[in-house]
Amino acid sequence: xxxxxxxxxxLKNYNCSxxxxxxxxxxxxxxxxxxxxxxTKRERFMSDNIIVSFPMDEKIxxxxxxxxxxxxxxxxxxxxxxxxxxxxITSSTRKMHPIKAWYRHTIPDSxxxxxxxxxxxISVTIALCVLYFTHIIHISGGTISICELLFGVLxxxxxxxxxxxxxxxxxxxxxxxxxxxxxxxxxLHVSSAICAFLWLLISxxxxxxxxxxxxxxxxxxxLIVFISLTAIPIVRRRFHNIFExxxxxxxxxxxxxxxxxxxxxxxxxxxxxxxxxxxxxxVLILVVIVIIIFLPWICIRxxxxxxxxxxxxxxxxxxxxxxxxxxxxTRISLDGHEWHAFAIALTDPWTNQHSILVAIAGDWTKKLAxxxxxxxxxxxxxxxxxxxxxxxxxxxxxxxxxxxxxGAGIAPALPYIKDSLPTTHVHLLWIGKQHQRIYGDYxxxxxxxxxPHFTLHDTSVSGRPGVQLVEDHFWxxxxxxxxxVSNEKFTVEVANALWRKDIPCFGALFDS
Numbered sequence: 001x002x003x004x005x006x007x008x009x010x011l012k013n014y015n016c017s018x019x020x021x022x023x024x025x026x027x028x029x030x031x032x033x034x035x036x037x038x039x040t041k042r043e044r045f046m047s048d049n050i051i052v053s054f055p056m057d058e059k060i061x062x063x064x065x066x067x068x069x070x071x072x073x074x075x076x077x078x079x080x081x082x083x084x085x086x087x088x089i090t091s092s093t094r095k096m097h098p099i100k101a102w103y104r105h106t107i108p109d110s111x112x113x114x115x116x117x118x119x120x121x122i123s124v125t126i127a128l129c130v131l132y133f134t135h136i137i138h139i140s141g142g143t144i145s146i147c148e149l150l151f152g153v154l155x156x157x158x159x160x161x162x163x164x165x166x167x168x169x170x171x172x173x174x175x176x177x178x179x180x181x182x183x184x185x186x187x188l189h190v191s192s193a194i195c196a197f198l199w200l201l202i203s204x205x206x207x208x209x210x211x212x213x214x215x216x217x218x219x220x221x222x223l224i225v226f227i228s229l230t231a232i233p234i235v236r237r238r239f240h241n242i243f244e245x246x247x248x249x250x251x252x253x254x255x256x257x258x259x260x261x262x263x264x265x266x267x268x269x270x271x272x273x274x275x276x277x278x279x280x281x282x283v284l285i286l287v288v289i290v291i292i293i294f295l296p297w298i299c300i301r302x303x304x305x306x307x308x309x310x311x312x313x314x315x316x317x318x319x320x321x322x323x324x325x326x327x328x329x330t331r332i333s334l335d336g337h338e339w340h341a342f343a344i345a346l347t348d349p350w351t352n353q354h355s356i357l358v359a360i361a362g363d364w365t366k367k368l369a370x371x372x373x374x375x376x377x378x379x380x381x382x383x384x385x386x387x388x389x390x391x392x393x394x395x396x397x398x399x400x401x402x403x404x405x406x407g408a409g410i411a412p413a414l415p416y417i418k419d420s421l422p423t424t425h426v427h428l429l430w431i432g433k434q435h436q437r438i439y440g441d442y443x444x445x446x447x448x449x450x451x452p453h454f455t456l457h458d459t460s461v462s463g464r465p466g467v468q469l470v471e472d473h474f475w476x477x478x479x480x481x482x483x484x485v486s487n488e489k490f491t492v493e494v495a496n497a498l499w500r501k502d503i504p505c506f507g508a509l510f511d512s
Contacts, residue, residue: 310440
């Protein structure tokens, strides 16, 4: 018998622990057993204390006293088992091209896709200005300004956004870039307002108009600047309710004056009634803008709802109708004036109902919970029949994803848990406090019993987690992307950390 076989038989029958240097671990490629050889991947170690079976190859090195902290045991079932302690685990990252790695580590966190939309749109506007002043294109500045306003309202339309989500989810390449830009399309809304203001100024300064067109054009310019100033993130967050009212009613006022402005523009060049006069570009674009703005308000309804409160921090509201796609969102209002958007959490085709989960996160939700306990909520509330699609719909673009939820952020993930997608494997990491007590038996049983691929992290037992927990589960589950539904601080922290490591991560937007 060869020396190699003797060593293998000696190790097979040896009952004590054998310590090996880390440098020798690469030599273990084949299991010492009579079972068929199965390939074993060299995965990243992602838990506090991991025991991994490695195949073994070549010669078994001799025992050394000067070994590392990684222990190798020859167990009784003919396997070599390696126990890796926490301090020997290092964080892993994808291999990136040097230019890409430099870009991801150099670009500050404040540079987002919102700014990317702004840069792209401003660049196009500069190019159009060059063509306009060199008389290569013969389009009036007023017409371009109305087109910019059309873009601004179109990217806030639920039907248009849902269509873009469905198209982008089918694109096989550049998944992260396209979906991320779509989630931040609010940047196009902002840049469209800025460019509309610039083109309107160009039209009033360099083009001939009557007195009426100049007055209405000046009023529209002032309103655009006023609305834009109130939409600055610092102002909007500090005076959110005031911003909502200004954005809505000042926007409608701008629309009314825009109609008058277009009428004056038509009167300036009016010769006789004709099809060309009545149905030119500015008129048709204005008609489309009016339809886009008022369509959601035409489709509002007052419906009977049911309330349920599993805990003092969570309120479940149930509505009629159940046929909505995964990732859908709905807007509700108790008085018809103040509207709030929520993800549709549960649908029940048998009772034709859908539900949302409302957790305490601000003044409005806190008052809602208090009124629910006092039985003072109205039986009928306002809803929009047109449902939008949120960022969670981008799950359709991937085959394996990790959904990270904290607290009531479980709501957008529940549709993917209750009825799994046939094309996408989903693993859930739910971080919360006393899940069953706070979120009720129905949600708990749905996660605990119905869905096998989940991980619960109870903060009352294990404390608040960090980014490393998310990264660990990403590698463990071999996911392609991470979707985070949490508060702003945790979402931004996770998204920025995974961005540095070239891990696709999508999070709920708080400044869209």
